[in-house]
Amino acid sequence: MRSTSASARRTRRSQAIFGASALAALALGGALVATQHSGDQESKAEPGRARMPAATGQAGSTRAGADKAAPKEAEAKQQTQDGAVAKQPRTKEERIAAVREAAAKHTTKINYPLPPPPSGRMLTDAELHAKVTRDGGETRRLYSARTDLTGQKELAWVTEDHQTIGAVSCTDKVRFSATTPAKARPTLLICWRISDARSVYTVAVNPDGKPSLKRSVAAIEKEWSRMA
Numbered sequence: 365m366r367s368t369s370a371s372a373r374r375t376r377r378s379q380a381i382f383g384a385s386a387l388a389a390l391a392l393g394g395a396l397v398a399t400q401h402s403g404d405q406e407s408k409a410e411p412g413r414a415r416m417p418a419a420t421g422q423a424g425s426t427r428a429g430a431d432k433a434a435p436k437e438a439e440a441k442q443q444t445q446d447g448a449v450a451k452q453p454r455t456k457e458e459r460i461a462a463v464r465e466a467a468a469k470h471t472t473k474i475n476y477p478l479p480p481p482p483s484g485r486m487l488t489d490a491e492l493h494a495k496v497t498r499d500g501g502e503t504r505r506l507y508s509a510r511t512d513l514t515g516q517k518e519l520a521w522v523t524e525d526h527q528t529i530g531a532v533s534c535t536d537k538v539r540f541s542a543t544t545p546a547k548a549r550p551t552l553l554i555c556w557r558i559s560d561a562r563s564v565y566t567v568a569v570n571p572d573g574k575p576s577l578k579r580s581v582a583a584i585e586k587e588w589s590r591m592a
Contacts, residue, residue: 481515492517495587499579502570508587513556513563522554532557532581536574555580562591 480486487509495506513519523546526535534555537546553575556565564587568575 481513481520483512483515487511487513487516497583499576501572502568502575502579504566504568504575504580504583506564506566506583506587508562508564508591510562510591512558512560513565514558518554518567519556519558519565522556529577529581530585532584534577534580550574553577553580555584557584557588562588564588564591 492507492509492513497504497506507513507517521538521540522533522535523537523539525537525546526533528534532555534553536550536553537548538552538554539546551570551574553568554565555568555577557563558565564584566580566583568580570576
């Protein structure tokens with residue numbers, strides 16, 4: 365009986381050792397599987413992390429493109445004024461035309477004075493006998509002198525563009541400088557009769573209409589006869 369009990373104890377001890385060894389083997393296998401599974405997950409995650417530098421490179425190229433575009437935009441803004449791009453002349457003729465146009469814009473027009481009278485001396489008001497007559501809304505000034513009044517005072521305004529009534533010349537076209545053409549002044553009328561020994565002329569103004577040609581001619585003929 366004692367030998368049988370000892371044999372049974374040895375059998376149970378062997379079974380316990382075998383069971384412990386089996387459990388240890390299972391535990392080790394589970395650890396290996398877990399480690400391999402974790403490694404697989406890390407391997408699968410690697411491609412995602414590997415693509416991140418590519419995104420950084422793309423952002424860098426975008427910034428580089430923006431940096432290159434910035435000078436071009438600044439240059440375009442410098443070439444643009446008031447919303448219009450300045451046109452650069454390309455041919456020689458266009459460059460010459462552009463220079464002339466710029467010079468014309470920055471050139472001040474000079475109006476030269478009327479030439480002096482043929483006598484070379486401008487008479488004073490005291491040397492001219494003046495009479496003022498008012499007929500309605502018209503004011504007429506009459507000047508006379510015992511000399512040639514060509515080019516004197518208002519007679520310097522008249523040109524060859526005038527009409528003749530008998531011995532009297534009249535015009536409403538006057539100029540105020542040697543470089544400007546004569547223009548018609550509907551409210552102004554200048555008439556004259558001139559010789560070397562005596563001269564008579566009138567300056568008539570009517571703000572409301574055209575001065576009377578008939579009255580100016582009659583006034584000159586009357587003064588001319590008085591001076592005879």
